[in-house]
Amino acid sequence: MAQTPQVALARDESHLISEAKAGNYAAFEELVNRYEKKIYRLGMNITGNREDAEDVLQEAFLKAFEHLPEFREDSRFYTWVVRIAVNEALMKLRKRRSSREVPMESQEDDSGEVVVREFADWKPNPEQVFAQVELERILQTAANSLPPGFRTVFYLRDVEGLSTEETAEVLNLSVGAVKARLFRARLRLREELSKIFKRGANS
Amino acid sequence: MKCNKAIKELSAYLDGELDAELRQTLEAHLTYCNHCHAVYDTTKKTIELYCDGKLFSLPEDVRARLHDALRRKLQECK
Structure with a gap:
């Protein structure tokens, strides 16, 4: 039975996901509406530029749409989309500077001493x-x-x-x-x- | 508590992960040590600045292109 977007809005996330899996596009769009701002910001934050952030945003939700039948609800939908978006963003970085940097496996040591040089308070606000x-x-x-x-x-x-x-x-x-x-x-x-x-x- | 030990525990302290005894020792140190207190305070501010919801807001044209792309995908799948 067809549902209005308002009805979809009021439902909780697992219902939205079931609806989206069943082919209700309005339900999927509602999920996108919930998280698009955060995913764009994530793309901006990891890639550092607007073009890549837009690509990450589009790719993440297109892939989520495509692979929705494979989404298991043992993790949050948001975490799942974040994982897709992070992979896209890191791939962008690899392409951009493959010769210089290895994104996740940083050469930097995780455990060494952190040197703190700046001890001053900040100017307010x-x-x-x-x-x-x-x-x-x-x-x-x-x-x-x-x-x-x-x-x-x-x-x-x-x-x-x-x-x-x-x-x-x-x-x-x-x-x-x-x-x-x-x-x-x-x-x-x-x-x-x-x-x-x-x-x-x-x- | 020495400053380098205090700095090392700062991140776990911010996440509320220290046990009561270590937390109290660190808090006592932060009360008296201006340097470490400034590091603590400005680390908190650093996180707050990045969390500001106004930053990197989604431009309307970018949002419109996303929804266009999704609808095109939907048509392809039909």
Whole structure:
């Protein structure tokens, strides 16, 4: 029986998935509507540019659509789409700089000492001091200074809010490796941003 | 607690993963050590900045192209 999109909207996610699997396009579109903003942001964050982020967004949902019959509901739909999107994003990076970098298997040691050089407090409210575009540029430059395997862990855990276990599953890493990379990523991003936001800095 | 030990535990502390004893020792250190407190505070701010929902918002034309591509795929599959 045909259902209105409103009816689909009110239903919970597992119902939406069953409907989408049964060929109800409105149900699939509702799932896309729920997560498209996050997947675009994820693409921006991992690839660092708009064209690649748009490709990642499209590929992730086209593949999700195509492979929906294979989706098993023992993980969240969102985690499943994130895994597809992360693979697409990392593939983009590999293509772009295959000669220079190996995305997930970073040469960088996970366990070595993290050196902290910046101990100053920041000027208050950088998000109000800098224009949106400028702030995006600063955050992206800092993130791009990290190996992709580290910034991806940071985005999945701290920005997208995946658990340590979900992040480990998406990236095929151990829980310990996720924690070690998160620790280093957080401190290195902080170090980079401190150069710009610390009290007494020029900009 | 020494500073390098405090820094090492910071990430687990932010995630609420430290046991009570270690947490209290770290919190005591953060109270008295300006350097480590600044690192703690600015690490929290770093995460907050990246989490800002206004960042990297999905442009309307990008969204429209996504939905067009999905509908084309749907037609192909029919």
